[in-house]
Amino acid sequence: MVERLINVRETDIYVKINGDTSLPVLVFLHGFTGSVETWSEVVQIFESKFKIIRIDLTGHGKSSIPKNEQRYTMEEQVEDLEAVFNELGLTEFVLIGYSMGGRIALAYTVKYSERVLSLILESASPGLRTKQERSERRLADKALAERLTSDGLLKFVDFWENIPLFKSQKLLSTKKQKAIREERLRQSTIGLSNSLIGIGTGSQPSYWESLQTVQIPVFLITGEIDKKFVLIAREMEKTFPIVKHTTIKSAGHAIHVEKPTLFATMIEEHITELKK
Numbered sequence: 001m002v003e004r005l006i007n008v009r010e011t012d013i014y015v016k017i018n019g020d021t022s023l024p025v026l027v028f029l030h031g032f033t034g035s036v037e038t039w040s041e042v043v044q045i046f047e048s049k050f051k052i053i054r055i056d057l058t059g060h061g062k063s064s065i066p067k068n069e070q071r072y073t074m075e076e077q078v079e080d081l082e083a084v085f086n087e088l089g090l091t092e093f094v095l096i097g098y099s100m101g102g103r104i105a106l107a108y109t110v111k112y113s114e115r116v117l118s119l120i121l122e123s124a125s126p127g128l129r130t131k132q133e134r135s136e137r138r139l140a141d142k143a144l145a146e147r148l149t150s151d152g153l154l155k156f157v158d159f160w161e162n163i164p165l166f167k168s169q170k171l172l173s174t175k176k177q178k179a180i181r182e183e184r185l186r187q188s189t190i191g192l193s194n195s196l197i198g199i200g201t202g203s204q205p206s207y208w209e210s211l212q213t214v215q216i217p218v219f220l221i222t223g224e225i226d227k228k229f230v231l232i233a234r235e236m237e238k239t240f241p242i243v244k245h246t247t248i249k250s251a252g253h254a255i256h257v258e259k260p261t262l263f264a265t266m267i268e269e270h271i272t273e274l275k276k
Contacts, residue, residue, distance in 0.1 A: 005062065008083035011071070014062035015084065018043050019051035024271060025093035027053045027085075029101030031123075031254070032195060033160060033184045035061030038098070041260035042267075049268065053093070055084065057101065059191030059198075067190060072198025074205060078108045085115060094271060096120040098256060100195070103127065103204060110210045118217045118274055120267060123229045123253045126207035126236065137202030145193040156192070157184045168225045168252030180257065211239040218243040219270050223251030223258070244270075 002017040016036045030038045036054035043052050056063040095116045097105030102124020109119045128134045148156040218240045220233040224247050237245045248255050256263045
């Protein structure tokens with residue numbers, strides 16, 4: 001395992017690398033309040049099968065925490081990824097993104113699809129379709145960011161882990177719930193609040209019209225309990241030229257956390273299909 005803090009575009013991006021350089025490359029992008037550690041169980045399952053590159057997105061984990069919220073925008077994060085991939089000498093890889101990381105992975109693929117062999121989106125969306133929806137969401141994200149700043153990280157995490165989106169995680173073992181909570185508590189108040197404002201769903205561009213331009217295989221994974229994102233994936237499925245969608249029974253938003261072995265198996269099977 002190799003850890004690197006890569007300086008690109010006047011910011012530091014933390015990267016964790018597992019596996020041999022000769023193996024197929026998988027790049028993982030975590031969700032809001034997450035870090036490279038969210039993928040730990042999946043990485044253990046993949047040991048010796050793939051080269052795994054995990055990235056702490058801006059404002060999260062061990063990456064830089066800019067004070068300027070504009071440094072968190074989708075455009076900035078996509079260019080940061082491109083610079084990191086150049087620094088690592090990556091020419092082709094499978095790109096996997098969860099939730100917020102999925103939105104970033106999609107945006108990156110829309111602009112730099114020549115590097116991406118396949119795009120795997122877990123519980124992710126292309127954004128909101130209309131200006132009105134985005135405007136309303138920006139106000140909600142700003143209010144949430146202000147709540148985080150005023151109440152502090154601990155109270156925010158208490159609130160965040162109890163939102164309906166993560167209800168299914170209450171069924172996980174006490175040990176796993178504790179690990180998820182500790183990962184969230186290691187985040188920065190500034191990093192999270194600026195992420196809500198800079199790259200929240202209301203601030204990012206809508207990529208619905210761009211889905212048809214993605215000419216590589218796309219794999220959409222959703223959890224049965226997460227009905228909102230199941231419906232979003234079904235809509236995306238109608239537009240991507242090369243796409244498959246799988247919904248996992250008895251799983252919620254974070255399938256890779258709730259059912260890591262099944263999640264890893266699906267990815268491995270997908271990559272095997274790509275080679276045929």
